[in-house]
Structure formats: structure tokens, C-alpha cells
Amino acid sequence: MQDFHDEIRxxxxxxxxxxxxITKEQAEKLERFxxxxxxxYGLDFSLHLNEDIFSRWILGYGFIKNCHNYLCFAxxxxxxxxxxxxxYGELVILKAQQLGLxxxxxxxxxxxxxxxxxxxxxLVCVAALGKGKTQGSPSKSKPIxxxxxxxxVPEWFLQGMESVSLAPSAVNQKKWLFKYLGEDxxxxxxxxxxxxxxxxxxxxxxxxxxxxxxxxxxxxxVLYD
Ligand SMILES: Cc1cc2nc3c(=O)[nH]c(=O)nc-3n(C[C@H](O)[C@H](O)[C@H](O)COP(=O)(O)O)c2cc1C
Numbered sequence: 396m397q398d399f400h401d402e403i404r405x406x407x408x409x410x411x412x413x414x415x416x417i418t419k420e421q422a423e424k425l426e427r428f429x430x431x432x433x434x435x436y437g438l439d440f441s442l443h444l445n446e447d448i449f450s451r452w453i454l455g456y457g458f459i460k461n462c463h464n465y466l467c468f469a470x471x472x473x474x475x476x477x478x479x480x481x482x483y484g485e486l487v488i489l490k491a492q493q494l495g496l497x498x499x500x501x502x503x504x505x506x507x508x509x510x511x512x513x514x515x516x517x518l519v520c521v522a523a524l525g526k527g528k529t530q531g532s533p534s535k536s537k538p539i540x541x542x543x544x545x546x547x548v549p550e551w552f553l554q555g556m557e558s559v560s561l562a563p564s565a566v567n568q569k570k571w572l573f574k575y576l577g578e579d580x581x582x583x584x585x586x587x588x589x590x591x592x593x594x595x596x597x598x599x600x601x602x603x604x605x606x607x608x609x610x611x612x613x614x615x616x617v618l619y620d
Contacts, residue, residue, distance in 0.1 A: 398604050402492040403561050407531025409497035412462045415526040417444060421494045428490045429466075432483050435616055438470040439516040440487060442524075448509045449501070449523060458504040462523040465505070466491075466498070469516040480519040481596020482613050485562070488522060489604075497527030500563050500597075502590045519593065534567050536560045545575025551606045552581065558605025559598045565590040571598045581610045 417425075422444060429440045442464070449459035468484045470476050488498050502520040512518045539556040552575050559571060570587035571594070583602065585595035599611045609615065 396607070398607060399489040399493065400604075402489045403558055403601060403604060405530065406489065406492045406498070406561075406563075407533060408499040408563060409527035409529065409531045410458055410462075410499055410523070411460045411528040412497070412523070412525040413528055414461065417464055417496065417525065421496060424494055425487070425491060425496075429487060432487065436479065436483055436614070438468075438479065438483055439513055440469065440484065441467045441511075443467060443511065446509075446511075448505045448521065459499060459501065459523045461528075462525050464524040465501075465510075466522040466524055467510055467512060467518065468520050468522070469512050469518045471515060472517040475592075476517060477519055477590070477592035478596035478599075479613065481593035481598075482600045482611075482615075483596075484520075484522070484593070485597040485600045486615075488563075491524060495526075496524055497530065499523040500565075500593075502565055502593070520590065533561075534563075536569065542569070542571050543573040543575065545573075548575045551608055555581075555602040555606030555608070558601040562594075562598050562601040564594040564597065568594065571595065573598075573602065579608065579610060583611070 425442055429442055433440055444464050447463050448465055449462050468480045491498050500522050505521055510518060539560050543556050566589055568587040571585045574582040576582055583599055585591050587594050603609055
């Protein structure tokens with residue numbers, strides 16, 4: 396089982412990139428990973444190299460600088476699409492980190508009109524991808540107790556919550572609330588204002604990776620085979 400333990404700790408949003416291109420090997424490995432996710436979970440994720448959707452944002456001011464690649468997170472429209480995109484999209488983000496690449500989830504600061512998407516899919520958000528000028532830095536986080544409720548929580552639950560506290564979230568809102576319900580049962584909610592369900596999906600994946608336990612409904616062959 397892959398738990399992406401190191402990648403969860405090393406990943407930070409990176410918004411400034413080097414000119415170095417993504418290597419053929421990195422691109423092929425990421426393509427294969429994305430293809431297996433699309434096939435297994437009915438999504439329409441894609442990797443785009445040498446395409447610039449981040450520059451010229453707001454009269455020339457770009458939050459994402461010198462980035463010429465992106466990941467497109469889309470899928471057939473359904474009530475749980477955003478949460479699915481969060482869960483499986485974060486898996487792709489951690490895979491990219493493992494391959495030595497940097498990323499930043501992007502829901503707002505890109506040119507939607509320039510994204511190549513298939514007509515049958517709904518675009519949820521994208522991620523910047525490349526070799527970062529730096530590795531980024533840890534975002535602000537509260538102690539894990541701020542993100543859960545429950546009595547006599549087991550060690551695996553606490554490890555899950557450590558991993559949740561390192562998860563990316565839109566505008567770093569971190570509005571998650573996990574509840575320990577006894578035995579192996581966990582409930583998770585999020586009450587953020589932006590991309591709330593994407594945040595929730597991301598946090599659920601982080602929880603399971605940290606806890607080494609499958610507690611939520613999304614299947615995950617890549618990790619639990
Ligand atoms: C769903 C989602 C949307 C995001 N949208 C943007 C965005 O439009 N522009 C941006 O610069 N960062 C965006 N971010 C990155 C967050 O600001 C970042 O994850 C957060 O500040 C925590 O920092 P970290 O990723 O380094 O832990 C987004 C993150 C998520 C999860």
C-alpha cells in the first residue's frame with residue numbers, strides 16, 4: 396500500500412516556477428496514473444504540457460508565475476463530483492509530488508476559457524504543475540483538536556487528523572470537522588465558503604492515508620489493493 400506519508404509532509408502550494416520542462420519520464424508516469432484513475436472512478440482528469448492558462452491574470456498580474464503546465468480536474472456532472480475531484484485529484488497531486496514536481500490547486504486564478512475540456516465533462520478546477528522555484532512553505536494550521544470531535548479517540552484516528560491538518564484547502568479555510576463515532580466509524584463535514592466539497596474530498600483522502608484505514612465511501616484501488 397502506498398500511503399504518501401512523505402509527500403503529504405513535503406507538499407506545499409507553489410506559485411512560482413522554473414523554466415525547466417517536465418521530463419518525458421515524469422510525464423509518462425503521471426499520464427499512466429491519471430489514466431488508471433479515470434478508468435477506475437469514471438473521471439475525466441487530464442495532463443496538459445506547454446499550455447499557459449495562468450499568465451495575464453487580472454491585467455497582467457499573475458498569482459501563478461511562469462507555469463506552463465496544468466492538471467485539469469473534470470468529470471461527468473453528478474451531485475458528488477466536487478468531492479470526488481477533491482479525493483482523487485489530491486491523489487494525483489501527491490503522485491506529482493512523488494515524481495519530484497510541485498503543484499498548486501487553482502479554483503479561481505486561471506483563464507477558464509483556455510482550458511481544453513471534453514463536452515461531456517464538467518470542469519471543477521485545475522492545478523498548476525511544474526518544477527517550483529522553491530518547495531513552498533507550510534500553511535497556517537490550528538492544533539488538530541480544532542478539526543475533530545470525539546471521546547477516547549484511537550491512535551489511528553489521531554494520525555488521520557495529523558494528515559488532515561496538512562491538507563490543502565481553498566483560501567486555506569480549513570473548515571473541516573471530523574467526528575469519531577466509535578469502532579471504525581468516522582463522519583466528516585466541511586463548512587467552507589469556497590470549493591467546500593473539493594476541500595472535503597481532499598481532507599477525506601488525507602485522513603485515510605494518515606490513518607491507514609478505509610472509512611469513507613470512495614473506493615481507492617491504487618492504495619488499498
Ligand atoms: C479547491 C482549492 C482551490 C484553490 N484555488 C486557488 C486559487 O485559485 N489560487 C491560488 O493561488 N491558490 C488556490 N488554492 C491553494 C490554497 O490557497 C492553498 O492550498 C492553501 O493556502 C494552503 O496552502 P498549502 O497548499 O501550501 O498547504 C486552492 C486550493 C484548493 C484546495
